Amino acid sequence: MTGAQAVVACLEKEGVELIFGYPGGVVLPLYDALYDSSIRHVLTRHEQGAAHGADGYARATGKVGVCFATSGPGATNLITGIATANMDSVPMVCITGQVVMPVIGKDSFQEADITGITAPITKHNYLVKNPADLPRILKEAFYIARTGRPGPVVVDIPKDIFTATIDFVYPEEVKLRGYKPLFAGQAEQVDALAEALSKASKPLLFIGGGVISAGASADLVRLAETYEIPVISSLMALGAMPTDHRLHLGMVGMHGTVAANLAVMNCDLLIGVGARFDDRVTGKITHFAPNARIAHLDIDPAEIDKNVRTHLRVIGDLAWSLPTLQQSLARYDFVVEKHTAWLNQVVQWQTDSPLTYQASETVIKPQLVIQELNRLSEGRGLVVTDVGQHQMWTAQYHRFSRPRTLLTSGGLGTMGFGLPAAIGAQLAFPDELVTLISGDGSIMMNIQELATIVEHQLPIKVAILNNNALGMVQQWQRMFFNQRYSHSSFGVGASDYVKIAEAFGATGLRATTPGELTEVITQALAINGPVVMDIHVCAEENVLPMVPAGASLDQMIEGGVG
Amino acid sequence: MRHTLAVLVENHPGVLVHVAGLIARRAFNIESISAGHTEEPDMTRITIVVEGDDRDLNQVVNQLSKLVDVIKIIDLTQEPSIERDMALIKVKARAETRSHIVDIVEIFRAKIVDVNRETMVIELTGEESKIDALCEVLQDYGIVEMVRTGKIALARRPGAAKDDE
């Protein structure tokens, strides 16, 4: 068979059911081979949409997302999507076409050094130079993408490899000397942590996205419940523990809850679980958890001691380390009452300083939009966001009850992620409600994907929190740049999102008052097709609490009175 | 502190760029880097000298270990090893200074590998400090140009690094 047919055969062997992509010159042989396959291909309207689409599919399902792009501009259009997936450890295989081998390195038409460009933003990448290597390389690519700490893998394939003839044998196993993802780690490390935990009186579990990618949410909840340990989440961990769980204090960090941030400042043992200790979480690093011993459980040894110095570490898959910790703790006569005073304290913080905002009867408060979306959808389905204030309000005010129900670009903070990622999520779960919460800035970054949504009649509900501005930018300008709103509003250039929706063939609805808001959301949820809600929100609102960049977590600017 | 790392990698295209790029991006200073074939045809050995404290070094080692093409990393600073650097030094050598230079070459157990009317080329293999010392002395005669390989190193103990657990 041809190299192109071999690629398709490999994808079939890997159980791939969905590809996002965009054709062009050098991948025409690949697309020709795909014509005969039963694998579904979704033609996005931009390669960035294909990358985020595969990413959204992967985040929603835990499976490897797949996208195709042609050489040169097709491949470079994937870059933001690849970097986004890399920062959030999302498993993806991106197949790019390359110019024919004899002209590589000659600045040929539509040539770009895609393995060079993506080296720092992929888990691994390949340039295929021998057609016989194709099956092995694709087998490895999927294996690397999904095992260990997941991540994106790029396979760059020259056109003459697609057209070469090969004997197709899909390898049974992967042999990589330099890549051996570990599952189980060292039991002694777990025992040392158990010992520390048995002695702590103010323990705190800080969870990250790793809990979700390891599928260890249930283990985490069990650990917290058995030993009455409060839990705080990074943005990426939301959903791992139900928002309303009595032990969950909410999100920590720059826009975290008062209770979560004060818990960090006052705990005596902080246990990071599958989290990166990102600067948006820690605030001023030298003042992070000043009274605590810090423990870190992670699959990636390179995360240990990268940002904070730890006293205890457990390297291994969380699906191994959390249950092992639970077993190890069983050896101690644990008096859960030892944590009662601490629990009362954190609950007190929660009661004293809940998330609040000043309600209004005339203008729509953005926080209210999130609350109404949550209430009227009864917390069903998956929520996707873009990046900005609306993203933070979603994290603060939406309730999540299970893992993989909030899809958001955390590490890279990519505006434009939302719409294509929502497509990936909806295609993965056709019967689930998929809601995109976006801003009028972000939505325009991949608005062309409305065409994809309409083509496939995906019943995605898009809520644009329209403040006619780059809200998060303006918040910083308001708070730290003397209200000098340099180039952050759209002025008279504001677009009519209802008309845009209609032009693409979706339903457009508009709400400008709190009364209309409820009506519009109810109406949208009743429509069995794509809907765009243009919701005019009050523009002067700040996301609070806020820990200014570089301050410590107890230096919060708190919210207005409720 | 300076650390000498032996990095065993798959002999794949781009791997050297990958390794060097990663170190640079994580803001470590590479003092020298040298790569070459090994006892196995599909394995390359890169010797890297980096400057940084122990925590920094752990980060470099952990980050490098994540590269799929990196097979193994050994910190040779931690154990007895043989370290060598080689230099080729072209120095000004007129009739009247030539014999002085020959004496110096003798003392350092270096070799003269090329001579012409105006210059000679000296080869010296040894520890870095020895090469530094020779350069210092030759400075007085005028070094026209020079090249160094960067440090390479091998552990003294029996057995190969690649077989370590």
Ligand SMILES: Cc1ncc(C[n+]2csc(CCOP(=O)(O)OP(=O)(O)O)c2C)c(N)n1
């Ligand atoms: C691709 C990209 N460019 C720029 C930024 C910087 N940025 C962060 S938030 C933001 C404003 C987002 O505006 P909008 O989507 O309207 O959301 P809002 O903050 O108003 O809710 C900008 C420009 C970014 N995160 N991503």
